[in-house]
Structure formats: structure tokens, C-alpha cells
Amino acid sequence: MSAPNKSYDPVEVEALKPEVVEQARDEAIAAFAAAADLDELKQAKVAHTGDRSPLSLANREIGALPPQAKAAAGKLIGQARGAVNQALAKRQAELEAERDARVLVEEAVDVTLPFGRVPRGARHPLTTLAERIEDTFVAMGYQVASGPEVEAEWLNFDALNLHADHPARSMQDTFFVEAPDGSADSGMVLRTQTSPVQIRAMLAGEPPLYAVSPGRVYRTDELDATHTPVFRQVEAIAVDEGITFGHLKGTIEVLVEKLIGGGLELRWRPSYFPFTEPSAEIDLQCFVCRGASVGNPDRPCRTCSSEGWIELGGCGVVNPRVLVAAGIDPNRYSGFAFGLGLERILMNRHNVADMRDMVEGDVRFTLPFGMEI
Template sequence: MSAPNKSYDPVEVEALKPEEVERMRDEAIAAIAAAADLDALREVKAAHSGDRSPLALANREIGALPPHAKAEAGKRVGQARAAVNKAFAARQEELEAERDARVLVEEAVDVTLPHDRVLAGARHPITTLSERIEDIFVAMGYEVAEGPEVEAEWFNFDALNFPPDHPAREMQDTFFVREAGTASGAQGGSGEESGVVLRTHTSPVQIRSMIDREPPVYVICPGRTFRTDELDATHTPVFHQVELLAIDEGLTMADLKGTLDHMVQALFGEGMSTRLRPNYFPFTEPSAEMDMECYVCRGASVGDPDRPCRTCGSEGWIELGGCGMVNPRVLVACGVDPRKYSGFAFGFGIERMLMFRHSVEDMRDMIEGDVRFTRPFGMEI
């Protein structure tokens, strides 16, 4: 076995020569200084300070040297690696400072800008108008009554004196609800045999009110109703109604007329008059259509071609809805004695009333949910 080589001169090892160690150090420091960003600096660190870097490989050569030669070589390589690490730390600090300064500029937040960029909404005018109508009648002593939107056919038609062959019962006017688990095309598949409908008016609430309460009964019945209408400028399959029912001893058409006059004047202003035109409804007898004086021209456009009125079509009157005295058959169906009690009722569409009061030309604007339509009506509560 040979003895250790104590006469080996480390300067003869190429990687450990002073000029070679200085060259590797200078190359590493130059590459660090040239790194343009933190990502590039990380790549430089791996190349010049990693396990496979030139200085790291030179450091491995020291282990093969004799003991008296290791100290000088280790000191030379160690100083070079320390200089590289120092240069890396200094450059990293510079690049991080540049990054932070750039972020402050690029991601700056202008605290002077308006904070409320999300536009405030507004209560829907249909809701506002419905509640305003309710307030009018609550002030007169009426009670607000509500009922289910999915209704039994008996409440929606039979109790209201609709004959079995009435056109309103047909599928083209009414949404029938098919029984659960019944396939389309099977018996009951059309839904007509189920006896359940989406209510076509809020009159079923009147029926329930007469059944649940002992006379006298004074209720206002607002709510959503459904019919198989096509959506256009003046029709929608889902719309809102307000109906009124009064049951008491001795009520007459005069009481109905006075109630309607008060409602119209409360909604459209003092001095507005109404008129009743004979009509037919299964649930009232006698029945009438209620018209109100045009609130724009007050009848002045009638017969005057120089003063046309778009609101009433120069007719001087605007149709609001149907009304009349409650049919005795309806009272009997609800267990009310028609020999002792009489009553009156009327109803109209809230969308139609909204179109009159605010000159809304297209009913589709009411259901599209555009805040630009609802905001001008304000936040009245």
C-alpha cells in the first residue's frame, strides 16, 4: 500500500488555481448582476451556487489533497463562494425592491374614486302600486286576504258559478296542473282531470274568505294570477290582480259606486269620476264594466280633432275592470244566506293600472328586471 502524497502541489490542479477560482467567482458575480428579475436570478443561483456549479465542483477536489494543502485551497474556494453568495443576496434585495415599487404603481388603488359603483336598485312599481291600493282600502276598514296560487278547480270556477262548459275552463285559457307521477298522454296527462289549476284570477281568495269568515266580510285580495296568454306589449301569462269583496246586510250598487269613486280619486286625484256599463260575469248579478274619466284630457279630447289624447284614444274614458253585485248562487255555494246578506265585488289588473298611471307602453318592460325601468319609480314604502 502506497504512502500519502505529501509533496503534491495543489496549484497544479487546474480547478484550484488562484486565477481559475477568481475567474469562476467573477463569472458568477457578473451573471448575478445581469439577472433582470427574480426568476432569472434563481436560474443564475442554480448555475453558479448549486451542487453542480463550477465552484462546488472545485470544492470537491479539495478532499483529495494532502492535509497540509487543504487549508489554503479551502480558504481560496470558500472566499470565492462567500463573495458569490454576498452578491446574490445584494442583487436579490435590489430586485425585490424594484418588484415592490412596480407593484405599488401597477396595482395602485385610487381611494378618491366613487365607492358605490354598484347601482342601487329600487322596489318594483307593481309592488309599490299594489301596496298603495291595499293602504287605501285598509284605511276604509278592509282586510288584506291571501290564498294559494295553485288552486282547486272548485274554488277557481265552480263556486264562482262558472258552468262546466264555460270557455275559461278550456286549456287555451287555463294552466291545469297534472297529477304527480302522471305521464303525459296517459289518463290525466293533460291535467284537466286533476281538478287543480294555476288560479286565473284572485276570486278564489274571495270564496275562501266567505267560507272562513262570518259576515260581514270586507276583504281586498291582491295576488299573482296565470293565464295562457302570449307575452306581448299588452299581455303576459303571469300578471297581478287586485279584487275586492264586501258582504254585509243591505249593500247595493250605490255602495259599490261610492267605493269605486273613492279608490279612483285616491289613486288619480280629486274630482275624477267613474261610470258603470252593463256587462256579464258569472259571479256577479247585475254586472258592469267600470270606466274612469281620462286623467290626462278629462274628456276634453272627445269630438275635438285638434286636441287628440293618446291615453284614452280621444274617447274621454278609460276601462279599468269588471264589477257587480255578488251572484246569490256564489253566496249559497259559500254558505252565506242571500236572503239576509248581499255584497259587491270588483277587480282589475295592476299592470294595466300601472300602464295608465305612468304611460308605460310595453308590458314586457315590467318583467325584464332592468333596473333602468324600476329606478325612476323610486323607493316609496
């Protein structure tokens, strides 16, 4: 190991020359003074006090000096670094004071003003839509009827001409309510449609009868973009002398146009329901693709599954057997009934592409609808 170089002249080390040290000191102090904010001061600090700064590099040269030269060089570098640190601390205090004063002005809060701690809410659009439909029917002379969601099988099925072996009464479509003793034969179900309310209305009064019944219904459907196991229906029934399918068609067309607007086609498909004869399914033209996705793989539509149509519900002329079950003379009276899904109407009315948005409880979905009452 070699000994220190005792004959080395410190004047020959460029970084330790007094004029070079003083220049590095002055440049650092000037850089701190020129910093306009704390970010610029931070950059100047790294440049003039960091490991690669001129004074730090000069300080490393002291170790190579002979003992008799180290004291003078150390004093020179120490005084320069002290002056730099003092200038840095002074400028940092000034900039922090300016920042604090600016924040107090720019971010001032008047604590004397009242603050609403409860954020503004919104009604669920399905509730608003149901009430709007009720208002529409009330204006046409209908009454609003309601009934329990846990319903007797006789009202949910038998009175509607759904016999004991009908597929709709199987576990694949219906939620059956367990009896208190644990048996499955309680005679009660979660209603699969609001049609039992119509039976209750017919049993409670004499024709002429015009009633609308919105409410929740339950079916064992999978939750997807256009289906949900718990959904809302609005059903209407009219029982009077001389009621025909034409009255039904006109009522639905007026209702759909009032709720959704014009420009979308309605499609009537022959169908079968035990409680109506003849029966039909009502489809509305897809509001997203307007039918352009049909047979076009380049423009798929997840809302209508590229079919071009969205199912609204079923309808038909009331089956005479249903009238008999409710104690009404089918030779004198006839009627029509229909059921529409509120979720489907909301999708078409407000361009909601996915039914799951309605049930997930995200306030970002309900807030745009506001507090309409």
C-alpha cells in the first residue's frame, strides 16, 4: 500500500484552487436565488450540493493531499459549502412562505357557509316509468290495481287456465314457496306475472272493468343484457261488452308511442297463452341497430343479439275460461289483456344497452334520471 504523497503541491489541483471554489460557491448561490419555485430550487440543489456537484468533487480531492495541506483545503471547501447550504436554506424558506401564502388565497374556504352533507339523490327510473304508465292509463279511465308478490297458485295459474301439467308451473320457470313444515306443497309461489292482480280485480267487481297493474314478478331466468330473474311488468285488462283485438292493438300502439316515441316499428307475432285466445307477442324494433345487424356479421348488436327486434311482452283477447273462473258471463262480456316489461320499455326509451345496469345499484346509472316525480 503506497503512502500519501507528501511532496504534492495543493495549488496544482484545479478543483481546489481558491478562485475555482469561490466560482462554484457563487454559481450555486446565484442558482438558488434564480429559482422561481420549489421545483426549480430542488433541481438547483441537486446540481450544486449533490454527489456530482463541483464542491462535492473538490471535497474528494482533499484525501489525496499531504497532511500539511489538508487543513487549509478543508477550511476553504467547508466555508464554501457552508455558504451554499445557508443560501439554500434561506431561499427554501422564502419559497415555502410564498407557496403557503398563495395556497391560503387560492384555496380559501368560507367555513361560515352552510354545507349540504347529504348528496343529491335520484329516483330509480323504473319507479318513475311505472308511475308515468299509471298516469297514462288513469287518463284513459283505467284504475290502478295491486296485489301480493307471494301469490296463491290458484290465482297465479289455475284461474288463468294454466292446468296442473302446464310447463310454466315446473321448477324451471317458477319459484315455489316452501311450506312452514318444510314441504314443497305450500300452494304459494312468487308470482310469475301480475296477471293474478287482474283476477283479483275481476273477482272484486262487476264489468265494465279497466285496470292496470304494475309490479315486480319472478322467474328463473339468467341475468344477462336483456333478461333478469326479478323484473317489473305492467299489465292491463279491459272487460266490457264488444271488446275486440282491435281495441287491444290500438291501446298498445298509443301507449308505446307515448312512452318511447315514434319511428320504431312494432311487430305482432301469433303466440299462445292459456289465458288469452287469440294471443300475440309484441316486438319492438331494436333501438340500437335499427335492424342493421341482422345477417351482418360486421355489425353485431349485443342488445338484440343481431335479431333486429326486442321482445316487449305478450297480449291477447281474454280466454272465456278465465272470465268464467272470475264469475263473469263470457257470452255477454269480452276483454283484452297484455303485459309489458318495464325494463324493456326503459331500454328503448332511454337507450339503455344492458339490463344489468338497472339492478347493480350503481348511482352513476340512476343520477342522470334525476328526481322526476
